[in-house]
Amino acid sequence: MKKINLLYAAALVATITTIGCKKEPDAEPTQPATTTSDLNADVLSAFTVNVTQATYNDLSTKALNLSTSVQTFNSATTDDNLTQCKQLWRDCRYSWEQSEGFLFGPAATQSIDPRIDTWPVDYVALDSILSSSATFSESYVNGLDDALRGFHPIEYLLFGTNGNKTASQFTTREKDFLIALTTNLSNLTSQLSQSWNPSVSGNYSVQVSTAGSSGSVYATKRAAFEEMVNAMADICNEVANEKIETPFVAQDPNLEESPFSFNSIADFTNNIRSVQNVYLGKYATDGKGLEDLVRANNLSLDGTIKSKINSAIASLNAITVPFGQAIISQQVQVANAQTAINNLKSVIENDLMTYVQTYTH
Helix, strand or coil, rough: CCCCCCCCCCCCCCCCCCHHHHHCCCCCCCCCCCCCCCHHHHHHHHHHHHHHHHHHHHHHHHHHHHHHHHHHHHHHHCHHHHHHHHHHHHHHHHHHHHHHHHHCCCCCCCCCHHHCCCECHHHHHHHCCCCCCCCHHHHHHCCCHHHHHHHHHHHHHHHCCCCCCCCCHCCCHHHHHHHHHHHHHHHHHHHHHHHHCCCCCHHHHHHHCCCCCCCCCCCHHHHHHHHHHHHHHHHHHHHHHHHHHHHHHHHHHHHHHCHHHHHHHHHHHHHHHHHHHHHHCCCCCEEEEEEEHCCCCHHHHHHHHHHHHHHHHHHHHHHCCHHHHHHHHHHHHHHHHHHHHHHHHHHHHHHHHHHHHHHHC
C-alpha cells in the first residue's frame, strides 16, 4: 500500500510519498462500559482467526501458486501459461487488498507492506536492471528499492505497459527476473502468514487475543479495538484521498495503483471489502465481529455502518471503465465514489470509534 511518486520518462515527479500514518488512540471515555468482557474477548479472538489468519493464509497460498506458475511459464513460454500467471497475480491482489483494512502488526513492523506494495513502478529503473548483467535471485531482489520489487514490478512485467503483453514478447532476462520477484513475494507473504500463526512463538495473534493482559502490547482490550478501527478509517482515507485523489486531480493515469493490469477499481473495492470483513468478523468463515459489539447496544449505528459500506462498494461498481480512463471520462462517478468512501470513513473514525471507546475496556 505504500505509494511513491517517481520520475518517469514520460512525466512523473521524482519524489517519494509513503502512504498511511496510524493515528494515536484517543483518550479513554469516562462513560462506563456495558459490553461484557467475554464478548470483547470473543471478538478479538475471532478477528485473529477468521479475518487476519484466514486472509494471510489465503494470500500466502495464492502467492506460492503465482511463483510456481511463473516457473512453469519460464519452461513453457506460451500465451496460455502467461494468461494463467496474469490471473494468479489478480488472485493475489484480491487477498492482499482485502488485508489492507488491518495494516498493523507485522505488515507494518516488519515492513512487509512497503516491500510488496509500493507504487507507482519506477519502470525506467526497472528497464535499466533488465539491461544490466546482474544475476537475479531472491537475495538480489531483497537489496532493491521498494519500488523495484513486489506486486507492481511483477504486474509491469506480466502485463506490459498497455496491458496486452504476449508470451513472444518476453526476454530471458524478464523471465529470470519474474522468477526472482515472485519467489520473493511468496516468501514475504509466507512470513506474514506465519507472523499471525498461533502455533508460532511470538505470533501477533496472541498480542491481539490477549489484549489487556500483561503479556500483550495492548494494555487494554479497548486499545486493540482502537487499533482495528483506526486501520479501517485509514484505508478509507487511503482509497478516497490518495489512491483515487492523486491521479484524479492530476488527470494522470500513470499515477494510479495498478495501471498495467487495469485492476485499480478491483483494488479499491477489495480495500472497502477489507473494512467490511473486519466489521463483520469474516473473510471466508463468519465469526463474531465488531458488528456484534455494536448490535449489543446500537442497532441504528450498525445499520448505518453497513449501509455506508454498501454505498461505497456500489459507487465503485458504478465506474464502468478502467480507472485510468474513468478519471477523464467518468468524473462524476469517480467523485461520487470519493464522497461515498469519505462518508464511510467519517462514520468509522467518529461514530464507531466513540462506540468502542464507550463500550469496551
